[in-house]
Amino acid sequence: MTDFKSKFAEYIDYTENILVKYNVHTPETEPQKNLIDAMNYSLEAGGKRIRPVLVYAFCEALGTDYKKAAAPACAIEMIHTFSLIHDDLPSMDNDDFRRGKPSCHKAFGEDMAILAGDALSVLPFGIIADDNYLSSEQKIRIISELAKAVGKDGMIGGQVIDMENEKKNNVDENNLRNMYRCKTGQLIAVSCIMGCICAGADEDIINTASEYGFKLGLAFQIIDDILDVTGNTEEIGKPVGSDAEENKTTFVTLYGVEKAQEIADKITAEAIECLGKIGNSDFLVELTEMLLKRKK
16 A cells, blocks of 8 residues: 555645646746636645546556556546636535635636636646657547547536436436446546556556546545545535435435445446456556545
8 A cells, every 4th residue: 555655645736736836926927927827726725636646657567658648647637627717606506615625716816717728728738748758640540539528428418417407307317327438537538548658558548547536536436426425524625415405316315325336336346357358457447446435
């Protein structure tokens, strides 16, 4: 476990150190200072950094120096941060706190938060395109996979389904699984895919990593459903009970906490089974188990 913790911390530290280099103040950007501050406020708010960790872990598990995957790793964290900024807006989930701090729109105003999210949605593609480690073919594939994961068939499409579900009282498990696959699973799966691409993996490995990522994403979201009921604001860094307030159907509202946990356990076991086809997957197995047992 000590080796796991040290490697996990190493991945996170490397992410933090690289992230701050991509969005810095310069004399030329002084007129956009508030925008850059708002972007960095949310980027530097902490969090689990699970998506960049997955990029690094898959790259390294397949025998390649994980530092060569820095651009896509930081790109996915920016995309994730953009989604959180917009999710918290009054017109979306209307959350005043994120990661234990006032949400971006509470700290900088709604207009600047929208623009900060917009900027963080496009900066990642330039970072990947300008990377010095990746080949042109790798960059094109990564940009294509990332764009699909973010767009109408991915995270943004999942947010649409989530919002529309709030107006319904007949949301079933199939609907939830599809929504979670899009809203949460796509970014987690593409993190795994990008790590494989950085390592020059073949299509069979990429497909296996994708399957693992979607299963991990579903289990991750079900645990979020459970924590919204059983957690507390201090631990999870955002208000609890918001799902019920917003009339959200979740695995907990469908089946209760105990059954939802059983489903998450089963899906996690299926995800770990996928890792049997990946090279040195010990770290990934421990990461998967840690996410199942997390309290925030």
